[in-house]
Amino acid sequence: MKLLAIIFKKELRDMLRDRRTLFFMIIMPFLVIFLIFNLSMRLGMDMEKRAQEKELCVAVFSAEPLPDFSKLLQGSEKVKIDTTVDKKEIDQAVRNGRLDFAVSFAADFSETVDRDGTGDVQVYYKASTSENELALERIRKVMEKYKQQLLERRLQKKSLAAAFVEPLKIVEKDVSTIREKMGQRLGGMFPYFFVIFCFLGAMYPAIDLAAGEKERGTMETLLVSPASRLQIVTGKFLVVTASGIFTALSSVLWLYIVFRQSRMLPTEVLGVILKLIEWKSLLLLFSMIIPLCAFFAAILLSVSVFAKSYKEAQSIIAPLNIMIIIPVLIGIFPGIKLNAITALIPILNISLATKEIIAGTIPPMLMAEVFLVLFALAAVGLVFCTHWFNREEVIFRGV
């Protein structure tokens, strides 16, 4: 134990003096979270603002004048009616941006509506422009109002009450709490950060402490010291695990700070989010991070010690990043729930369990299963890593 403590202390000191590792542990999570949060929020808000404030150029085509519709359209804010475009040019005019929208009523529209039929109306727009997609809502509102006017007129003519066309009044009552609803959304985003940062935080120390040592020639001298291979590998393993945990925690902390400092989120939304992050949830998340980081540390160290050089280790480990992201992404898909089967799949189980933890709906048995799977993987990983360190052809590969 004494030798293990000596190795751990030295490796920790060495790691904390590595600028690249420190960057990945502290600065990188902040930069990524700050940029993702601020950029996505700002872009989203700016786009919505532009869509709301944009003066829409709309052309209306009908066989006969439709004064009620024209009145409604002119009454809408920031709408300019274009009368210069020919009906044959609708497609082209919308495509090249001369028109934002074109509303084309069928030739027999008035006649059909007067006969209590359904008149056809076509709305042309270019959905490939995100702004237009948002502005479409403004046009939809006008169309809805016009539809309502026509319907009211029809009902009056037949002396019918509005309830005639609405035999059902559906009131939807969602019994889920705000925490449950937000938990499913926010909980899907959380694993993105801490799973990826667990991996990134463990990656550089693992490369440095195994492949780096081989390359620099320090591994040989360490192997001639009285420390056993098990003590050497365990010391390194603990430091790499600690680095992954620290980086994951740093990402969660930055996430909290960025949320808290944000002026872009409405106060009530922010209040709900901050309430969701309670100590019990954080402790549960933290307890999942420990075996996850241990599992990553074992894999990364095994790969790293196999590599001949720092560069080779980097090139082997880089594709693993993508393999880590895939299960996290699957966890975000709707309909995929934490159950006895999904709880067995590493990383995916963390992704799904996080959602349930934040929503406060995780069944204790499934939580226990997730823990069991993660700890078992971490233990198997450490055993494999130690076995790998003991193999001469691995430790002296390329030395």
Add this chain to the structure above:
Amino acid sequence: MIVVENLTKTFRLSKEQKKEKVAHARGNRVDAVADVCFCCKPGRIFSLLGPNGAGKTTALRLIATMLRPSSGRIAVAGFDTVKEAGQVRRHIGFLTGSTGLYERLTPTEMIDYYGRLHGMEPALLARRKGELFRLLGIEEFAGRRIGKLSSGMKQKVSIARTMIHDPQVLVFDEPTVGLDVITAKSILQLIRQCRTDGKTVIFSTHIMGEVSLLSDDLAIIHRGRLLYNDTYEAYTRGMKAKSLEDEFIRRVEEA
């Protein structure tokens, strides 16, 4: 004392080695060291000579417990390298020309680390470190990060690391490779000092000048097998060629 008896180490050939067609390979395998016997005595310097790829480094790694023999036995300071590897490592100091140091540590931290790994008491460690730092002139840069030191300074730190626990047996694997003349000379002086102090010293090289300066006993290894094993004096007496170097080449070519 180092006693090597019928030592053999067999490796599986890598893809690159298969392409290179290693001369003494047997199918997919090669005996890096084959049935080697020698003995290094205290107070004497044993030189292990051989061309590149002869098996020198493998033999030294086997002595230092980094590798396990395929067959045969090695005893270092009376301890078996397989059954008592931990004890062997406590009694051995290992230095190579390519020995690396932890560049983000200072010489003081580096030496403290290895001293503690060898289980040295803090007072003894401080005293021994002080002596070595004075002897090697490390004091003036003891607090600077190793990454910022010159190659000569780094080699001094490497020597201090090798000697900190005052080992009975010292293994030097081509210790002067890539070093400048001044640093190489200081290493050779140190090796001689070790002999004076009664240590068992084994060093590998292919530089004949070093052999003539240091050797008490000498062995030549080629393709894993020993071609010669006797005293340096006997080697020079029995020379058929004009120089040490020519004699070495003659023996290797005849093998």
